[in-house]
Amino acid sequence: xxxxxxxxxxxxxxxxxxxxxxxxxxxxxxxxxxxxxxxxxxxxxxxxxxxxxxxxxxxxxxxxxxxxxxxxxxxxxxxxxxxxxxxxxxxxxxxxxxxxxxxxxxxxxxxxxxxxxxxxxxxxxxxxxxxxxxxxxxxxxxxxxxxxxxxxxxxxxxxxxxxxxxxxxxxxxxxxxxxxxxxxxxxxxxxxxxxxxxxxxxxxxxxxxxxxxxxxxxxxxxxxxxxxxxxxxxxxxxxxxxxxxxxxxxxxxxxxxxxxxxxxxxxxxxxxxxxxxxxxxxxxxxxxxxxxxxxxxxxxxxxxxxxxxxxxxxxxxxxxxxxxxxxxxxxxxxxxxxxxxxxxxxxxxxxxxxxxxxxxxxxxxxxxxxxxxxxxxxxxxxxxxxxxxxxxxxxxxxxxxxxxxxxxxxxxxxxxxxxxxxxxxxxxxxxxxxxxxxxxxxxxxxxxxxxxxxxxxxx
Amino acid sequence: xxxxxxxxxxxxxxxxxxxxxxxxxxxxxxxxxxxxxxxxxxxxxxxxxxxxxxxxxxxxxxxxxxxxxxxxxxxxxxxxxxxxxxxxxxxxxxxxxxxxxxxxxxxxxxxxxxxxxxxxxxxxxxxxxxxxxxxxxxxxxxxxxxxxxxxxxxxxxxxxxxxxxxxxxxxxxxxxxxxxxxxxxxxxxxxxxxxxxxxxxxxxxxxxxxxxxxxxxxxxxxxxxxxxxxxxxxxxxxxxxxxxxxxxxxxxxxxxxxxxxxxxxxxxxxxxxxxxxxxxxxxxxxxxxxxxxxxxxxxxxxxxxxxxxxxxxxxxxxxxxxxxxxxxxxxxxxxxxxxxxxxxxxxxxxxxxxxxxxxxxxxxxxxxxxxxxxxxxxxxxxxxxxxxxxxxxxxxxxxxxxxxxxxxxxxxxxxxxxxxxxxxxxxxxxxxxxxxxxxxxxxxxxxxxxxxxxxxxxx
Numbered sequence: 001x002x003x004x005x006x007x008x009x010x011x012x013x014x015x016x017x018x019x020x021x022x023x024x025x026x027x028x029x030x031x032x033x034x035x036x037x038x039x040x041x042x043x044x045x046x047x048x049x050x051x052x053x054x055x056x057x058x059x060x061x062x063x064x065x066x067x068x069x070x071x072x073x074x075x076x077x078x079x080x081x082x083x084x085x086x087x088x089x090x091x092x093x094x095x096x097x098x099x100x101x102x103x104x105x106x107x108x109x110x111x112x113x114x115x116x117x118x119x120x121x122x123x124x125x126x127x128x129x130x131x132x133x134x135x136x137x138x139x140x141x142x143x144x145x146x147x148x149x150x151x152x153x154x155x156x157x158x159x160x161x162x163x164x165x166x167x168x169x170x171x172x173x174x175x176x177x178x179x180x181x182x183x184x185x186x187x188x189x190x191x192x193x194x195x196x197x198x199x200x201x202x203x204x205x206x207x208x209x210x211x212x213x214x215x216x217x218x219x220x221x222x223x224x225x226x227x228x229x230x231x232x233x234x235x236x237x238x239x240x241x242x243x244x245x246x247x248x249x250x251x252x253x254x255x256x257x258x259x260x261x262x263x264x265x266x267x268x269x270x271x272x273x274x275x276x277x278x279x280x281x282x283x284x285x286x287x288x289x290x291x292x293x294x295x296x297x298x299x300x301x302x303x304x305x306x307x308x309x310x311x312x313x314x315x316x317x318x319x320x321x322x323x324x325x326x327x328x329x330x331x332x333x334x335x336x337x338x339x340x341x342x343x344x345x346x347x348x349x350x351x352x353x354x355x356x357x358x359x360x361x362x363x364x365x366x367x368x369x370x371x372x373x374x375x376x377x378x379x380x381x382x383x384x385x386x387x388x389x390x391x392x393x394x395x396x397x398x399x400x401x402x403x404x405x406x407x408x409x410x411x412x413x414x415x416x417x418x419x420x421x422x423x424x425x426x427x428x429x430x431x432x433x434x435x436x437x438x439x440x441x442x443x444x445x446x447x448x449x450x451x452x453x454x455x456x457x458x459x
Numbered sequence: 460x461x462x463x464x465x466x467x468x469x470x471x472x473x474x475x476x477x478x479x480x481x482x483x484x485x486x487x488x489x490x491x492x493x494x495x496x497x498x499x500x501x502x503x504x505x506x507x508x509x510x511x512x513x514x515x516x517x518x519x520x521x522x523x524x525x526x527x528x529x530x531x532x533x534x535x536x537x538x539x540x541x542x543x544x545x546x547x548x549x550x551x552x553x554x555x556x557x558x559x560x561x562x563x564x565x566x567x568x569x570x571x572x573x574x575x576x577x578x579x580x581x582x583x584x585x586x587x588x589x590x591x592x593x594x595x596x597x598x599x600x601x602x603x604x605x606x607x608x609x610x611x612x613x614x615x616x617x618x619x620x621x622x623x624x625x626x627x628x629x630x631x632x633x634x635x636x637x638x639x640x641x642x643x644x645x646x647x648x649x650x651x652x653x654x655x656x657x658x659x660x661x662x663x664x665x666x667x668x669x670x671x672x673x674x675x676x677x678x679x680x681x682x683x684x685x686x687x688x689x690x691x692x693x694x695x696x697x698x699x700x701x702x703x704x705x706x707x708x709x710x711x712x713x714x715x716x717x718x719x720x721x722x723x724x725x726x727x728x729x730x731x732x733x734x735x736x737x738x739x740x741x742x743x744x745x746x747x748x749x750x751x752x753x754x755x756x757x758x759x760x761x762x763x764x765x766x767x768x769x770x771x772x773x774x775x776x777x778x779x780x781x782x783x784x785x786x787x788x789x790x791x792x793x794x795x796x797x798x799x800x801x802x803x804x805x806x807x808x809x810x811x812x813x814x815x816x817x818x819x820x821x822x823x824x825x826x827x828x829x830x831x832x833x834x835x836x837x838x839x840x841x842x843x844x845x846x847x848x849x850x851x852x853x854x855x856x857x858x859x860x861x862x863x864x865x866x867x868x869x870x871x872x873x874x875x876x877x878x879x880x881x882x883x884x885x886x887x888x889x890x891x892x893x894x895x896x897x898x899x900x901x902x903x904x905x906x907x908x909x910x911x912x913x914x915x916x917x918x
Binding site (some may be wrong): 050054058163169170171172173174175177178179180181182183184307322324325326327328329330331332333338339341342343344345346347348349350354 | 509513517622628629630631632633634636637638639640641642643766781783784785786787788789790791792797798800801802803804805806807808809813
């Protein structure tokens with residue numbers, strides 16, 4: 001039964017597998033009847049296992065009148081595969097630890113799920129050069145080399161699909177490729193990192209310290225031992241650059257997108273944000289204006305009642321803005337073996353429903369390379385932690401005034417120690433570049449116990 | 460700039476067309492380079508005009524190195540076309556009122572935007588029989604004849620796409636076709652009719668009478684003079700049957716889906732719903748359990764804080780539930796010329812990126828025909844309007860008890876006239892069929908001024 005409250009804090013993915021005798025099979029779009037696509041899986045971790053499971057479970061449901069399945073798993077390639085073998089994998093599947101065996105096999109499509117750049121990049125290039133289509137969930141690979149690899153696929157008459165590389169089970173990349181391709185998008189924003197969202201929404205809910213929320217996320221398997229990629233925005237900006245590629249047709253190096261860490265967020269920041277009707281989320285956003293892409297990843301204030309403010313736990317939300325279609329939002333499980341595997345298998349089916357590789361020449365991929373800027377104009381939340389003494393506000397106000405920055409509000413909640421007093425100044429909209437020198441001056445003042453935490457306020 | 464609060468009551472589509480010199484062109488997926496697809500447009504109303512506009516505006520952006528555009532508008536077919544001509548349509552486009560001229564032309568794809576069954580069905584069949592692919596936004600046509608027309612397209616080696624027929628600019632059908640095809644869906648629910656949602660959310664916001672909200676919707680162009688199709692659920696159940704086709708691979712006649720009207724909803728129903736933490740929306744839902752599809756369209760109580768409860772104005776929300784990927788939600792503009800046109804043009808591009816029609820045989824479409832039931836088990840909201848007198852609750856409670864129905868709560872808010880007193884009884888979960896005889900008995904009681912209003916409470 002569908003739950004209306006799936007959005008809520010109690011949300012868990014309800015795996016409800018009632019045996020569906022009716023659930024026949026293929027998608028509605030017409031399919032190539034010629035023969036099944038042979039699929040080789042490289043990387044048998046959490047996602048790889050889930051992909052294999054779906055392929056094996058759907059096999060019997062997916063046969064046409066001739067007993068032909070649309071997708072046939074032929075190889076599983078992993079180091080120490082003997083330890084990985086599963087009883088539910090049919091005997092017809094070849095287990096190997098040698099990628100060359102896969103490359104030299106008759107597999108039509110190779111699924112790359114080993115992650116990282118080395119040796120994944122090499123493997124994907126050899127597969128494409130061998131005329132085999134590739135499906136990957138590898139965000140770092142696509143973020144850095146996506147445009148080149150797409151070109152390579154095109155030159156070899158085969159396909160590269162990466163629907164699982166952003167937001168796992170949320171079909172935003174497929175929607176950009178098909179349902180929104182008729183629009184002219186100019187903006188994309190999202191909660192793209194489930195780890196950050198888990199941590200921030202946990203601090204929000206119970207006002208626990210950052211370190212406790214991080215430990216909890218690690219204990220639950222939502223964060224790795226070294227969570228830097230998540231916390232400091234590396235993961236999200238890779239995803240944002242993929243969204244810019246797929247949705248805005250832009251070539252954006254993830255390193256060119258500013259990423260701000262969430263490590264400085266404290267429980268009291270949620271108290272102050274609440275005073276402003278807001279909460280804090282890691283927001284990734286890209287806005288195309290003329291030839292400049294304004295892009296930023298990092299903790300931001302968003303209205304508590306907005307879709308962004310209401311995303312709890314490790315869910316993902318992506319919002320696209322188009323000239324014709326306006327705003328469209330996508331919400332769902334951003335990670336996890338099963339949801340990510342759905343994206344991988346959907347890509348496989350998308351390729352399988354297309355003509356055999358090599359059948360036709362392809363239009364060359366045309367991408368623009370915009371200037372990248374983080375100089376958004378926005379109101380700001382400035383949070384100070386000071387050793388309390390007379391004249392602090394006056395000093396800060398003088399610096400802000402000298403930089404032509406207008407104070408919107410000053411918030412100081414009771415109940416904090418005078419020796420480490422947090423308080424907040426909000427500013428009227430100004431550009432990032434205009435604010436930066438003032439921030440440096442203020443953080444250097446003798447009463448400042450920490451650098452000023454500066455968050456954009458998004459309305 | 461992306462608005463975080465796009466969900467809110469103030470939401471309006473922000474058409475922000477900054478000239479985007481960077482916004483190059485084609486989508487990321489590789490394309491057929493052979494030649495442009497010739498596109499004929501039949502029906503030049505609001506959506507037709509918006510489609511033509513996008514095609515004409517994107518033409519210059521969409522050329523490859525040989526100056527070839529992916530899509531080329533060749534014909535516009537409409538009655539009295541002389542009155543319809545637009546200065547921005549290039550001279551190369553042929554205007555006609557004769558569909559046979561379009562059918563006999565070299566157009567590859569025909570866009571059907573005349574709506575209704577006659578003569579649209581005939582036109583679409585002739586186009587497919589002539590080997591031309593068809594893109595349509597016609598929900599009644601697809602709901603009633605979608606499976607047959609898909610079969611016909613397949614038999615003729617061409618394509619039928621209908622992404623615009625449900626939820627306009629929200630790419631849920633494309634996502635079902637590509638990004639979610641790897642999952643095994645078992646449930647779909649949605650706010651699929653913008654007119655009903657406009658009316659209900661207006662009553663909710665200002666507690667205006669139903670009739671006033673309807674008049675307002677008509678004045679704003681959100682509702683037609685005869686709004687029966689919207690209010691009584693005919694429109695939404697057609698869309699639900701299309702979602703069942705595309706997402707669950709089921710053949711469901713819209714007439715087999717129970718549709719309940721929203722006409723009986725009064726402002727005080729929102730007061731009572733609020734007591735239960737709920738609001739009221741027209742919800743369309745389909746749940747597949749074994750070989751039975753449980754389906755229902757009509758006003759329902761949903762948690763006020765749920766995504767469904769928070770959808771305002773004429774936005775649409777669709778939620779899919781899958782065995783592997785869990786819940787995914789899609790939110791956006793469900794109607795309007797421009798958003799619907801995005802869906803149409805996206806379908807055109809999806810076809811244009813595929814091989815030329817007729818190039819390959821197709822796998823036959825396999826659909827199941829489930830039993831359809833509206834006998835959901837759910838808690839219920841029963842609202843009575845009575846001429847107050849002693850013993851009413853006792854009479855009602857006796858009837859409910861005789862039918863083995865358990866009362867959860869009795870709500871009676873102050874401030875109403877005793878001569879027409881509305882009050883509410885909520886029931887613990889029971890099946891629709893179990894409740895029905897009790898409802899009939901209760902509505903026939905002499906103090907009942909109106910039939911009991913009975914709404915499911917969805918959590």
